[in-house]
Amino acid sequence: MTQNLDLLAETASAVRAAGSALLKRFGQAVRYETREELMAALSANDAVALAVLRPRLTALRPEARWVEEELEGGELPPGEWWVVDPVEGNINYLRGLPEWAVTATLVRDNQAVLTAVHVPLTGETYTALAGGGAAVDGRPLQVSATARLGLSLAATSYARPDEEESVVQRIGASTTAMIRDALVVRTSVPATLHLVNLAAGRLDVYWQLASARADLLPGALLVAEAGGTISDVDGRGWTPVSEGFLATTPRVHAEAVASLSL
Known part of the structure; x- marks a missing residue:
């Protein structure tokens, strides 16, 4: 150590x-x-x-x-x-x-x-x-204690320009769903700054479709070590092979997965 x-x-x-x-x-x-x-x-x-x-x-x-x-x-x-x-x-x-x-x-x-x-x-x-x-x-660092998606500040971004049309459609649908279910949704790049804010307790949810290693690995480790929950958007374990990424406070995770189940 x-x-x-x-x-x-x-x-x-x-x-x-x-x-x-x-x-x-x-x-x-x-x-x-x-x-x-x-x-x-x-x-x-x-x-x-x-x-x-x-x-x-x-x-x-x-x-x-x-x-x-x-x-x-x-x-x-x-x-x-x-x-x-x-x-x-x-x-x-x-x-x-x-x-x-x-x-x-x-x-x-x-x-x-x-x-x-x-x-x-x-x-x-x-x-x-x-x-x-x-x-x-x-x-x-410690993630927030937020317990309801409806009280959550959420954020998203997309990994790269010229994304496949099917992914673009999923990004749009997921953003619409989260706007409906969360308190506020922020949309901007880069992913890492959203994830450090989640690790610091300033955000409660971050999701991304179509993964990029350099975007997600730093923030994923920061959030996990700050007590957050990391998965793919379906709630399964996340790896760099996963097609989607979700980071949340522990008590919001199940609601976030349900919201993103498109």
Whole structure:
């Protein structure tokens, strides 16, 4: 456990350093006229963070491989992997919006071991260690005690642009259902910031259809270690292979599953 705590501290230091590098570039919205220009701008932001993260995280776990595509889902091959989103909420960063973060999660045999999420514009660093709890800047996190979906603040986002039409239809139907059943529904990206808010007791429900590992692994570990419930949208155990994701306070989970049973 002590070794993992030291590793977590170094991972948190790495995401903070990457966040500092990104802050130097952050400001007014970046202009783009084509999809190619947009992708180039997003890639340039990623490169700034990765120039800090890759050498530092590789030095921590030289044997761990890297997930190169942040929007991919599905199982990873056995062994250790760094699942990193260098600019989680990159489109927000590009537009000068404040909702973005830097995340790094160490995964071993498809189980998240530890995660660190840094939010540069607030200065907060969220950390979680499997079996060791979750914290923000060293203060323990605990999900809310909300017991009814009708009193819940819920949130959702979607994993990627150009989503399949069937998934788009399900996203629309699930949002309509939750607007009907929850108190308030927020819809925005990125997923990780919704999930850190759930872990901190600020939100009660988060769901997403069509999974992406880098979006969900950090927040899933934070919520679970803060006492929340993680499943797919049908209430079964969640893995990176699952087609949907649901995180809630424990007492709201059954109602949320029922609401999303489309």
